[in-house]
Amino acid sequence: MEERRLGPVVGLGTWRTFDRDAELARRVVDAAVSAGCRVVDSSPMYGGAEASLAEALEGCRNEVDVATKIWAGSVEEGRPQLAAQLRWFGRVEVEQIHNLVAWEEQLAWLEEERGAGRIGRLGVTHYAESAFAELARALRTGRFEAVQLPYNPANRACERELLPLTAELGVAVIVMQPLGSSSGRLLRANPSPPELEPLRAFGVETWPQALLKWALSDERVDLVIPATRRPEHARENAAAGSPPWLGPEERRLVERLAA
Numbered sequence: 552m553e554e555r556r557l558g559p560v561v562g563l564g565t566w567r568t569f570d571r572d573a574e575l576a577r578r579v580v581d582a583a584v585s586a587g588c589r590v591v592d593s594s595p596m597y598g599g600a601e602a603s604l605a606e607a608l609e610g611c612r613n614e615v616d617v618a619t620k621i622w623a624g625s626v627e628e629g630r631p632q633l634a635a636q637l638r639w640f641g642r643v644e645v646e647q648i649h650n651l652v653a654w655e656e657q658l659a660w661l662e663e664e665r666g667a668g669r670i671g672r673l674g675v676t677h678y679a680e681s682a683f684a685e686l687a688r689a690l691r692t693g694r695f696e697a698v699q700l701p702y703n704p705a706n707r708a709c710e711r712e713l714l715p716l717t718a719e720l721g722v723a724v725i726v727m728q729p730l731g732s733s734s735g736r737l738l739r740a741n742p743s744p745p746e747l748e749p750l751r752a753f754g755v756e757t758w759p760q761a762l763l764k765w766a767l768s769d770e771r772v773d774l775v776i777p778a779t780r781r782p783e784h785a786r787e788n789a790a791a792g793s794p795p796w797l798g799p800e801e802r803r804l805v806e807r808l809a810a
Contacts, residue, residue: 559774567778623652626660647697654675687716703729703737704737750801
């Protein structure tokens with residue numbers, strides 16, 4: 552990956568979507584890529600999602616950056632995970648240490664892989680606010696170029712320390728759970744069309760688009776990665792990755808509608 556920002560853009564997550572269902576993965580990925588999605592995110596933790604994703608990317612791999620993860624308690628467990636990813640994808644544009652698992656142990660050999668060109672950026676992730684202090688400690692080493700964390704109108708804990716830190720260090724921010732928790736609980740708010748009307752000038756036609764654009768309108772955010780099993784939702788989500796971005800007033804409106 553060339554040295555550039557990841558976005559702001561809407562990517563495609565694969566948590567709880569097409570584990571071992573390559574045909575579904577192909578339909579969703581085709582829809583997302585045709586709508587402008589250029590980053591896909593996965594992990595060994597997601598069952599067979601990486602293998603399904605690899606099949607789905609046949610014919611369009613050069614159009615998409617792969618962000619995946621090492622989820623292993625030791626180097627001996629981690630190396631085979633990368634070997635499988637390289638067989639599937641050829642190269643990993645963003646390799647992340649999943650949920651900080653053995654991050655200090657994994658970092659040195661992953662840096663060697665990056666130096667050899669098999670990995671682009673190195674990142675680190677965690678979903679829990681209780682781990683944010685350790686996530687900040689990892690970032691302060693200066694050895695990571697990306698971080699993945701939760702951020703949405705109902706979960707703004709990362710604003711206190713982590714987002715200011717990423718801006719200070721020049722670390723790319725990948726947002727997980729942009730639609731709420733992993734179950735997408737903020738979608739249940741489902742505001743009416745009249746309530747969303749002030750956002751239409753910003754390209755927002757649906758409530759999920761409003762939530763995605765809320766996160767992307769924070770200038771510290773590079774990428775959001777909503778997961779879906781429905782091609783039509785993949786297309787709608789990707790459309791939220793284009794300007795114009797929401798201003799402070801519009802972001803506050805989304806926060807009120809989500810409350």
